[in-house]
Amino acid sequence: MNKSVNLSINGTRHAVTLDDPRVTLLDLLRERLDLTGTKKGCDRGQCGACTIILNGRRVNSCLTLAVSCGGAEILTIEGLAQGDVLHPVQAAFIEHDAFQCGFCTPGQIMSAVGLIMEGQAGDDEERIREGMSGNLCRCGAYAGITQAVRQAQARMNERERTGEAA
Amino acid sequence: MNQFEYELAPNVENAVASGRSNGAVFLAGGTNLIDLMKGNLVRPTRLVDINRLPGLDRIEFLPDGGVRIGALVRNSDLAHDPKFARDFPAVAEALLSGASPQLRNAATVAGNVMQRTRCPYFYDAASACNKREPGAGCEARGGHSRLQAILGWSAHCIATHPSDFSVPLVAFDAVVEIDGPQGRRDVALEDFYLLPGNTPERETILAPGELIVAIRLPAQAALFAGHARYLKIRDRTSYAFAVVSAAAGLRIEGDRIVEARLALGGVALKPWRARAAEACLMGRRAGREEFAEASMLALQEARPSGENEFKIELARRLVVRAFERTAIDNTARLSPLPASIVNLTEEIQR
Numbered sequence: 001m002n003k004s005v006n007l008s009i010n011g012t013r014h015a016v017t018l019d020d021p022r023v024t025l026l027d028l029l030r031e032r033l034d035l036t037g038t039k040k041g042c043d044r045g046q047c048g049a050c051t052i053i054l055n056g057r058r059v060n061s062c063l064t065l066a067v068s069c070g071g072a073e074i075l076t077i078e079g080l081a082q083g084d085v086l087h088p089v090q091a092a093f094i095e096h097d098a099f100q101c102g103f104c105t106p107g108q109i110m111s112a113v114g115l116i117m118e119g120q121a122g123d124d125e126e127r128i129r130e131g132m133s134g135n136l137c138r139c140g141a142y143a144g145i146t147q148a149v150r151q152a153q154a155r156m157n158e159r160e161r162t163g164e165a166a
Numbered sequence: 167m168n169q170f171e172y173e174l175a176p177n178v179e180n181a182v183a184s185g186r187s188n189g190a191v192f193l194a195g196g197t198n199l200i201d202l203m204k205g206n207l208v209r210p211t212r213l214v215d216i217n218r219l220p221g222l223d224r225i226e227f228l229p230d231g232g233v234r235i236g237a238l239v240r241n242s243d244l245a246h247d248p249k250f251a252r253d254f255p256a257v258a259e260a261l262l263s264g265a266s267p268q269l270r271n272a273a274t275v276a277g278n279v280m281q282r283t284r285c286p287y288f289y290d291a292a293s294a295c296n297k298r299e300p301g302a303g304c305e306a307r308g309g310h311s312r313l314q315a316i317l318g319w320s321a322h323c324i325a326t327h328p329s330d331f332s333v334p335l336v337a338f339d340a341v342v343e344i345d346g347p348q349g350r351r352d353v354a355l356e357d358f359y360l361l362p363g364n365t366p367e368r369e370t371i372l373a374p375g376e377l378i379v380a381i382r383l384p385a386q387a388a389l390f391a392g393h394a395r396y397l398k399i400r401d402r403t404s405y406a407f408a409v410v411s412a413a414a415g416l417r418i419e420g421d422r423i424v425e426a427r428l429a430l431g432g433v434a435l436k437p438w439r440a441r442a443a444e445a446c447l448m449g450r451r452a453g454r455e456e457f458a459e460a461s462m463l464a465l466q467e468a469r470p471s472g473e474n475e476f477k478i479e480l481a482r483r484l485v486v487r488a489f490e491r492t493a494i495d496n497t498a499r500l501s502p503l504p505a506s507i508v509n510l511t512e513e514i515q516r
Binding site: 003020021022043044045048049051052057058059060063064065067111114115118121126127129130131133134135142158 | 167168169171172174193196197201204213215217246252265266267268271272276316403404405462502503504
């Protein structure tokens with residue numbers, strides 16, 4: 001049973017033929033499209049390493065069937081930087097040392113991008129921690145992650161206010 | 167994961183027709199279903215994808231003050247709808263206290279109501295479970311039973327229902343709109359769930375092919391808007407299922423309670439409506455003694471199903487706290503940590 005699915009991934013159109021309906025969006029990205037920035041941790045929706053932005057909202061790609069995503073717009077960690085210019089969240093993660101081994105980092109960053117887009121966190125560390133609770137970090141870099149998200153959000157809001165390009 | 171046929175349903179009629187076939191299961195957000203399939207705990211032969219069904223993703227505020235929530239509305243969209251959160255704050259708070267932001271972005275409201283128990287023995291294919299295999303036995307009994315039921319359980323199953331959302335829905339008389347081979351019907355959410363009894367494999371009143379199309383909250387539910395809370399005790403501050411939870415609502419006139427609502431989560435295989443507790447508060451003052459009396463009535467029939475006797479006292483104390491917080495006017499105020507127990511003084515000042 002072949003199903004073809006049209007997807008836009010990081011601004012590039014892909015026509016994908018699926019020979020098996022069980023393929024998750026995560027496996028499609030990693031195994032068939034070579035976009036291995038998105039990580040497979042638990043593969044059961046618990047760790048958040050596979051977080052991507054699907055149609056403008058952060059989701060766990062491991063629990064999403066690719067066959068169900070016809071017409072979707074997808075943003076992964078590979079699509080975040082503009083050339084050599086890092087996204088504000090990426091830059092803030094480096095500045096605040098918000099990782100150690102780095103395995104959870106793409107998921108953390110995509111989740112933070114989603115959180116900032118949702119606009120619910122305010123400038124409140126408690127809300128940021130709550131908003132990032134779907135992403136586990138086994139190295140325990142949470143303090144740096146919280147600071148990075150807070151700073152990236154402040155910078156992005158400031159840029160929006162002053163009309164500077166992101 | 168087993169192999170299955172995939173089908174994208176274009177409309178409700180087709181979905182219902184396909185859903186009737188043996189081994190067919192509806193796919194919405196997939197956050198629970200795909201997880202269960204990866205564990206080989208659920209093995210459907212056909213997935214009927216209902217994500218594109220037209221018109222089921224809308225929140226309709228009804229002229230009488232009630233609300234009709236389409237089955238495919240995502241958990242986060244409902245919780246963050248400003249009018250919904252204002253009119254039904256306990257429901258919004260419950261939604262935001264469940265799962266993670268990523269899961270809430272994908273999961274639908276009907277899927278939330280339909281999610282399966284997180285009993286560790288149900289989730290372990292190597293354990294005997296009467297839900298997965300009727301007659302196999304229940305390894306949860308005599309096993310790790312800390313989080314299991316204290317109300318409505320049977321010798322065959324001591325699991326609890328994991329939904330936070332369903333708890334305030336039951337407290338405020340939500341109705342499930344169902345479409346199916348025999349046409350449409352409305353069922354109160356409280357009657358939608360089945361207690362385990364001798365047939366723990368039967369979890370809801372849904373017949374094959376029947377599909378939830380909407381969930382309605384009546385106008386009466388919005389009358390509690392200024393005094394409605396959901397509180398949840400959990401092992402972590404965020405992203406954990408309830409040990410016990412409570413949805414409480416009060417209508418207060420002068421210094422008297424004219425109506426009270428209470429439902430408990432994490433205590434049974436369905437949200438537990440505590441009508442005796444509600445009745446005892448009628449006409450009384452909103453005070454700690456009164457709430458303590460209500461809490462005794464709410465847990466009157468509770469008994470431990472294993473090493474979980476502590477949940478009975480914990481639930482009583484939670485009922486008192488939930489009503490105390492509910493008695494404070496909480497219009498347009500949402501805790502930074504939804505459903506968490508924070509310092510009461512801080513909460514009043516926020």
